[in-house]
Amino acid sequence: MNAPQVWIFFPAILALLLMVFQRWWKVGALVAATFTLGLAGFAYLVPIGEKYKLLFWNIEISDSLSVLGRRLILSSDDRTILILIYVSVSFWIIGALVSASNRLFTPLSIGVSVLLIAALAIEPFLYAAIILEMMVLVCVILLIKPGKASNRGVIRLLTFQTLAMPFILFTGWLLTGVEVNPEDSSLVSQAAILMAIGFGLLFSIFPFHSWIPLLAEEADPISVSFVFFILPLVIGLLGISFIDRFSWLYTTSWLYVYLRFSGVLMVIFGSVWSIFQRNLARLMGFAVIIEIGYSLLTISLGLGPIQNRPLMGLFFTSLLPRGISYGLWALSLSVILKDRKLLDYHAIRGVAYQYPFVVVGITMAVLSLIGFPLTAGYTNHSGLWQYLNEQFPLAAQIVIIGSVGLTFGLFRSLIYMFQTREAMAWEIHEKTGERILIGLACASLVIFGLLPQLYTSALINMGLSFLNITP
Amino acid sequence: MSGYLSIAGLIIIVVTLGGITASNNWRFTILCLSLQYLGCIFLISKTLPLILAASKLISGWIAGAILGMALAGLSTEESYLLGYAARTKESFFRSQSVFRLLIAGMVGLVAISLVPKFQEFIPGIEFEHSLASALMICISLIQLSLISRPFDVVIGLLIILSGFEIAYSVVETSALVIGLLAVVDLGLALVGAYLIFSPTMEHIE
Structure with a gap:
């Protein structure tokens, strides 16, 4: 076997x-x-x-x-x-x-x-780009329920991810050429441009991010959150492996500029737009954009000299809180969606009095994603802010301010969730299974926030062994 | 002989690209796509063994058949509802088609100007290969930006992948890569068929 x-x-x-x-x-x-x-x-x-x-x-x-x-x-x-x-x-x-x-x-x-x-x-590693495309094709079917028409988000996801494959395959071919002849500057610049476009499409970096909020709004929340978690995870891991294989690549300065500029741009973009959202699902989409920005920034921290490589652990430690938060948020949205049919702010008025577990679930998920103290996301965020501040203070300040945008988005949505035209009595409309799952997810966010050592060392070791670094 | 084949392949690709761009009739589009794969094999067979090049043709034709079967499976009402109903002959040269052809013509000129860059980027690629590849990629990108019906999007993506494969076959001749790219073509067609058919399927909670 x-x-x-x-x-x-x-x-x-x-x-x-x-x-x-x-x-x-x-x-x-x-x-x-x-x-x-x-x-x-x-x-x-x-x-x-x-x-x-x-x-x-x-x-x-x-x-x-x-x-x-x-x-x-x-x-x-x-x-x-x-x-x-x-x-x-x-x-x-x-x-x-x-x-x-x-x-x-x-x-x-x-x-x-x-x-x-x-x-x-x-x-060889190059085949991963083709398998990734196959994965995207399965994701597309996952996102469209039988009986539902395809939506703009899915079509854009399919288009952008399919367009990325040729870029990655050509980049792989060029990079092997660069390895043989690293002095050829035109070859290096061609490889850099292709790689930037290819990974930009894959990672949904601005301006290829438009499918994320559209998809969040139009598709089933559970399926969407799964895709939002899995797709950046696999692309991140492949990206790290890709960079790790070509030693000359992580010594070039343009790679850091690209990753940090893209990361900051994604955080600013997601943060600003989440303030003005009027739909809970779209708000999740913009939170995902911010998280992609964080991922790019953590990858940029862990590249370069060998002493920086342990910082790649931040990318891996963010996975658990992010996964729980996405899942919790999506489950809460699907509960509201079954009752209200829409997730616009005008449709969710008074939802807090009927679905208190759901409101707590959404609040906890967002708090963890913004790195609120004593939630699971805090450890990772504080690490990112600290190390980013040492290497690139301006980016750290922007990223911290970026968290404020999502917080505003949360408060705006909470206002609507508690707003009613007439007085409502508190009731619990969630089913027992939903209550248990939301409760467990909230509890795990708090427990992992209070006791981060439960998961951080395992995930850091995972990252280091993935990069073949002895802990 | 192979030089004539390449030129024939290029001509077939240019004509079918024009047909796909102007057409609103899915049957005509699939016919053009099938012919286009024939053009592709004429070009690819110059850089790859014929057996491998034929896999591209077969996968392309199967992809066309899958999309065709999905659309043929729609009832008349569903076809009208989803916007796939065949247009009448009189409306074939509508202003929309002329507009798209004009844009394709302009983008084609851009693609021609890109050919020297292509040849510089991929050493050893011939003029016919680079022109066919550039035309397919550029015109399909325009098609993707103009139309958002799943059928047209999948056709556009299949053409872009074909254009890419013509260029990539010059640098990568591995049988497994060609096989996997054929699987991607088929997967795209299956996803396209699902997207076309999905609204008519019964939704069971």
Whole structure:
């Protein structure tokens, strides 16, 4: 047995089976949630490439598999990523089950995660761009429920991500040329331009960000939040691997300028627009834009000299609070959407008196995303502000001010959620499952905020092993 | 002989690009797309073994067939509702088509001016390859910006990928890359078919 079989092919088979047996989708979702949690547990317990005794069995999982002359490699260094991905998928499957949003969600979300892992595992690395495109195609189907027309956000997502693939493939080809002849300045500048456009399209950097708020407004919140979490995660990991492979690349100054300028631009843009939003789902879209900006800034901090590389841990530690916040926000939105049909501010008036858990959920999610003290997002944000201030003070100040925009957006939405024309009595309309899940997510944001050591060291180690740095 | 094939391929691509840009009839668009893949294979076969180049043709034709089947599966009412109903012959040369052809012509001139840059960027690429590639990419980008129906978007993306593959085949001849790009073409067509068909599907909560 080998690792790609366990973490890529078996879940792929499960996804296909779940597609076939859609009729029993609730049972399928429970099975899938258990299976993905099992895969995460298996990745936690069993080392790859070593003999291990699991209960009564001696097992050894090799790290590679040859497919058509190419290799899929999942080493022990990738175990934490596998755990993170499968726990996330399980979390979202349970969320989709509770909100009963889309019966195709379970098989397609597993399909997306399988392609994500395949993109990270494939050697040569260049093929990852093509697998990423396949992942986007699955995401598009995930975002459009049967019976619903395609929307502008999905069409733009498909267009931008598909256009990115040729740029990345040509960049890969050019970079190998630059490695042979690093003095050729025209070759370097061509590679830089192609890479900037390619990753700009992939990361949805301004002006390619327009699909994010559109998609947030038009598609199912649970599916959208899953895509918002998974897509920047895989693109970030691929981007880090990409830069890490070409030693000359992370010593060039233009890369830092590009990453920091794009990051600051995204934070400013998302922050300013979130003040003026009049729709809860669009507000989430702009929060995602801000988070992409933070990701770019954390990547820029961790590049460069070897002493800076541990700072890449900030990129990895942000994943857990971000994932919980997106999931919590999306679940809360889907509860409101079922009742009010719209998420415009005029449609959510008085929602706080009927859905108090939902309002607390949205508030906690936003507070964590802005890095409010004692929430899970605080540790990561304070780290980012501190290290950014040491290296690039202006960016740090802008980013801190950027958080204020989202806070204003939250307060504006809260005003509407509490506003009523006539007095309303407090009631609880959320179902038990929704209450439990929202409560658990809120509690985890607080617990991880109070005890960040529970997850930070594991995620930092994950980042360092991903970059082949000994902790 | 191969020189004639390249020129024939280029001519087919230019004509079919014009047809796709001007057309409002999905059947005619798919016919043009299928012919365009024939033009592509004439060009790609110069840089890749014929068997590999043929995979592009086959995947392209299957992609066209998938999109065609999806649209043919719509009832007349659904076709009208979703904006895919066939136009009458009289309305073929409407002002919209003329406008699009004019824009395509102007963008085509831009593409021609880009050819020397293309040849500088990809050493060893021939004039026909670079012109076909530049035309396909530039004109499809314009099409993508003008129309937002899923069918047209997917057609535009398929053409852009074909244009890219013509240029990329000069630098990358791996069978697996060509196979995976063929899978992407088919995947795009399947997604396009789903996007076309999705509004008519039964929604079950």
